Structure formats: structure tokens, C-alpha cells
Amino acid sequence: MSETRVLVASRNAKKLRELRRVLETAGVVGIELVGLNEVPEFPETPETGATFEENALVKARDGAAATGLPCVADDSGLEVDVLNAMPGVLSARWAGGHGDDDANTALLLAQLSDTPDERRGAAFVSACALVVPGGVERVVRGTWPGTIAREARGDGGFGYDPVFVPEGEPRTAAELSPEEKDAASHRGRALAQLVPDLADLARG
Template identity: 60%
Template structure:
């Protein structure tokens, strides 16, 4: 079975492949958007992570005839009622400006005491089949918002995120190795919940799609 990931992010594909291998799921070929029939990607205008993940997964399944999995993720700060949330990538107004996003968030939280700086990275993964079946899973990575950036690894809000996990040993997400981060990540937790769904689809002829994608 070919499983389309609605992304060209190699790290997302590798993470899903690692999880499927660990669960001994056989007969799945994970492919990125670049290897699927081209289609116009939808506007992610949902109000929640689940909305956006479903928008992408539905479009992928509909336009390619393949089982499609997509995710939407971001940082949810408790003091800000879950924001930046779905606006995480464009919190400062321009998509993908990590430095500006981090600076704005730190400014908004500057006078918030340590006891009220709880936050979490959240990922919602949606899997949609060509016949319209939908499955949604959420993963959370709990932590605390730091007062200044720490670490050089990762991207986005990683330098501001202090994981609650003991294995992190007081290091920010941007100080973890890629292997450590993958083992703890919100996306990994969400994807793991879909493993049995994917395993079941490998024996379902209707999930095979229109044929091999070159």
C-alpha cells in the first residue's frame, strides 16, 4: 500500500517510517507530495490543528486516490489560552519568521511568573482514505516556556521550550539531539496512535489506490 504524506519534509517521512518499522508494519510505501500526482494544495484556514490536518489529508486522498496522512502542529501556551496555536508559524505576522515569532512571544510573556509558563507542543495527525474514512490523533509534548532562547538545534520555538521529560535533563528542545527529540516529539506520539489503523489498511484492497505512483 502506498501512503501519501501531505508534505515534502524529509524528517516527517523518516519519522513515520521509523514508527512503522518499530511496530513491524509491513507492506507500506511512504511517499511525499513530490512523488504523487500534482494538485493544488489547499488553504489551511481551519480554526484548530485538527481542522487543518483534515483539510490537507482530505485533499491528498481526493486528488490522488491514495491513503493520505497529514499533520498540523504548533505551540500552545497555557497563559495565552492555547495561543499561538494554529498561528504559531505566523505569530509575528510573517510566515516562518522564527526570530520574530520568538521575540514577540517572549515579550508577551515577559512579566508572567515561572509558575504560569506551562506550554506544550501539539500535533494533530489526520489519516483519510480514498473512500472517505477519517482517523484523527493528537500528541502533546508538555513543557515550560523559557525566558530567553537556549540552544542551536531545531527550529521554530525549540529554543524557548523546556521539556518536562526527565530524559531532557533541563535542556531546551533546541539542545536535544535529533534522535532524542524524535523519541519525545508530539508528532511521534500522534503518529503512533495511527499505527494500527495503517496496519489494518495494508490488508484492505480498497486502500491500494489507483496503482503505483512513479
């Protein structure tokens, strides 16, 4: 039986591996996930949406339209309570450049340097969209509450993981194993909601 190809609208190898693990854990077989590096390049709409959901849906629609494949896309970021839910959709470019994790994290810690521990609440948020050409469009949201640490710890994960301490956990997200992170994370929680749709695609 041939596998159903599903495009993941990302060049981030860690996100691809994360979705593969989520599907494996859920027992979904018959899906071959491919990233943007594995399909011909196509014009991508800039991520200018005001919400994670808008950005995820635009990416998934672009991918599905350009390749004819079902497409999963996510937009995620960190919402910090005392910063009025910022960096939010600007998380990847908080310090100016796109995807400079160290600079983004350093700026965030500097902005919170005078904030007492009890007011350092935050949450990782992920919106995941699934667009099937000529078919379903679905957007789901996963939230992972926690607090911002005073310094970076751990070398796992990516983004703000080294300064994010999940609720009920002494370690930062960067100190968790990949499996622990999948089970609890915002993206894991959102992707889990798409598992029934992906299982349907696998069944054809």
C-alpha cells in the same frame, strides 16, 4: 511484495523522516511514504480551520482526493497558557510571515519577557489525520507538556523547539536527539496512534 504508497501531506523533509522513524520503531514494514514534492501539484485548501483537527483533516482529504493514495496530514503548534492557548493554529505565522521560525520565536519570547517562570507553562499539540480514499477517516491528537525557556537553546528540531522545555527535562526540545524527540513529542505521540491503521494498509 510491493509497498503500499502513503502520501504525507507535507513538504517538510523533517516531518517525513520523523514519520519514517516512528514506523520503523513500531516495526511497520511495507509502507512507502511520499511527500507533496513527489506527487503532481494539486490545489490545496487554505488552512483556515479553528482547530488543529480541522486543518489536519482538510489537508488529508485534499491529498487523498487528488492522488488516490491514503494520506496522512498533521497540523501542529504551540499552546501557551498565559496567552490563552495561543499561538495555537497560528503558530507557523505568529510573527506575520509563514514559517519564519526565528521571528516567531523572538516574538513569543518578547511577549513572555515579564512572565515569571512558574507561569510559563505550554504544550506542543499535534493533530494527525489519516484519510483512505473510499475508506477510513481518523483524527488523533498528541500533547507534549512543558514550559517556555527565557532564551533559545540548541540547534536541533524546528519551529519553537529551541525555547520549549519538555516536562521533567532540563534541555529544550532542540537539544534532544531525533530519537529522544520522537519518543516523547506531540507528533510522535499522535502518529503512534495511527500505527495500527498504517499496519493494516501495509497488509493490504
